Amino acid sequence: MKAAYRMIIGAVLCMAIGFAGCAGTGSSSGGNFLYKSYSVADGSAVAGEGRTVLFQGNPLVLSGTGINVGDTLREATLTQTDLSPMAITNTKGKGKVRIISVVPSLDTPVCEQQTHYLSEKNKGLDKMVELVTVSVDTPFAQKRFAQEAHINNVTFLSDYKDAEFGKAYGLFIKGPHILARTIIVVDANNTVRYLQVTPELVQLPDMDKAFAVAKSLITAS
Numbered sequence: 001m002k003a004a005y006r007m008i009i010g011a012v013l014c015m016a017i018g019f020a021g022c023a024g025t026g027s028s029s030g031g032n033f034l035y036k037s038y039s040v041a042d043g044s045a046v047a048g049e050g051r052t053v054l055f056q057g058n059p060l061v062l063s064g065t066g067i068n069v070g071d072t073l074r075e076a077t078l079t080q081t082d083l084s085p086m087a088i089t090n091t092k093g094k095g096k097v098r099i100i101s102v103v104p105s106l107d108t109p110v111c112e113q114q115t116h117y118l119s120e121k122n123k124g125l126d127k128m129v130e131l132v133t134v135s136v137d138t139p140f141a142q143k144r145f146a147q148e149a150h151i152n153n154v155t156f157l158s159d160y161k162d163a164e165f166g167k168a169y170g171l172f173i174k175g176p177h178i179l180a181r182t183i184i185v186v187d188a189n190n191t192v193r194y195l196q197v198t199p200e201l202v203q204l205p206d207m208d209k210a211f212a213v214a215k216s217l218i219t220a221s
Helices: 004-015 107-122 139-149 164-169 207-220
Strands: 052-055 056-061 077-081 085-087 100-104 130-135 155-158 180-187 192-198
Touching: 056 180, 077 164, 100 107, 107 130, 107 139, 107 207, 139 155, 180 207, 192 207
Parallel strands: 100 130, 130 155
Antiparallel strands: 052 056, 077 085, 077 155, 100 180, 180 192
8 A cells, every 4th residue: 555655656756756757758869959948946845854855845855864064974785777786975986076866767857957967067077076976766777777868977876775875864754655856065084064854845956066176186285
C-alpha cells in the first residue's frame, strides 16, 4: 500500500511540477540543448529532519540529518553508472574543489536543464573541479541520460537503493522518494563552502553563484 502511495505521489509530482512527462525527456539534441526560462531560487531552505521545501506552495517534509555550510562532507555510499559503489567523500575529484548538483529526477525538464547547465555553462571550471550529479534515478537511467544528452564531464551517482545520501544530508523527501533540489560546493578538504536547497522544487538553484564560489576557492588555493 505504501509503495503504491509513493508511486502515485511521485507521478503527481512529476506531472504537476511542469515536468512534461517523467520518461524519456533526456536531451537527444546532439549538444544543442534548448534552455528555457525557469525561475532561479532566491535564498535557501534548511536541510534536515522535519524541515520543509515547497511543491507549488505545498510543504514537503525532509528527512535525515541536515548539512550546513562549514560541515565536513559526510560518508554516504552511492552507485555509479557501472553499478559499482562509490562514497561521496571519495569520488575521483577528492582533494579538489567539487560541485555537487542534487536533482529529484533527471527525466524531468527542470532537472534536465540544471544538469545541462552544470555541464555546459560552468565557464571552464570542469577542467579544474569535479562536477557531480546525484539523483534517485537508477544507474541505468543516469547512464542513458548522459549518453543521450552527450554529457561526459559530469560524474553521475545514484541514490536509488535506500536514499543513503539523502538521509545523511537531510535532503530526502519520503513520500515521493526523491531528493530536494540542491547545489553544494565542497573545497579540497571536503568542507562544505556553499549550500543552496531550493525552497520551491520547481525552481532552479543559483548555479552561477555556485560557480563563482568554486572559482574563488580555486583562486584562493
